[in-house]
Amino acid sequence: MSRPLVLSYAGCGTCKKALKWLEARGVEAQVRPIVEQPPTVAELARWIPASGVGIRKWLNTSGLSFRALGKAKVDAATDAQLASWLAADGKLVKRPVLVHGDAVFVGFKEGTWGQLFGS
Numbered sequence: 001m002s003r004p005l006v007l008s009y010a011g012c013g014t015c016k017k018a019l020k021w022l023e024a025r026g027v028e029a030q031v032r033p034i035v036e037q038p039p040t041v042a043e044l045a046r047w048i049p050a051s052g053v054g055i056r057k058w059l060n061t062s063g064l065s066f067r068a069l070g071k072a073k074v075d076a077a078t079d080a081q082l083a084s085w086l087a088a089d090g091k092l093v094k095r096p097v098l099v100h101g102d103a104v105f106v107g108f109k110e111g112t113w114g115q116l117f118g119s
Contacts, residue, residue, distance in 0.1 A: 004100035004116075007034040007093070015096045018108035025117050029098075038090030039097065044083045047097070050104040055082050058094055058106050065092040 006022070006029045008015040022029050039047065048055050059074065059082070060066055066074065069085070069092075077085070086093050098105040098113065105112055 004029045004098055005032060006030070007032050007037075007039060007090070007095060007097040007099075009034050009090070009095055012095055014108050018096045018098070018113070021108070021110060021113065022117065027117050034090035034093055034095055034097070036090070038087055038093060041083050041087045044086055047099060047104045048083075050102060051106055053106065055079050055086075058082075058086060060092055060094045063091050065089050 004022070004027065006015075006019065008019060008031050010033065019029065019031065044055075044058075048058060051058075056074075074082070094106050096108055098108075098116075100116055103116055
């Protein structure tokens with residue numbers, strides 16, 4: 001199987017923790033800077049269903065980009081609008097995003113990632 005892809009932000013503490021966790025298990029990941037290269041609409045169309053969570057769970061609700069849009073605007077948005085916004089602004093995406101084979105995880109949870117790579 002190919003190397004896992006991790007969409008990460010250098011200034012994100014959770015992303016740093018996740019990458020160290022992978023490194024400690026000998027997992028060499030391909031790291032993609034999420035701000036410079038956010039997920040495309042096509043990638044989101046594949047990854048969101050594979051993640052098993054709805055598109056709204058992909059939103060970084062604690063970030064400045066989310067606050068700039070405003071909760072009311074986000075609540076009124078369609079899934080297509082949300083996907084467009086996520087693809088346009090990597091800081092709007094909850095991170096890190098891990099893509100490995102058919103598995104896609106948004107956010108870092110050791111137990112969940114451990115199912116793929118061993119805890």
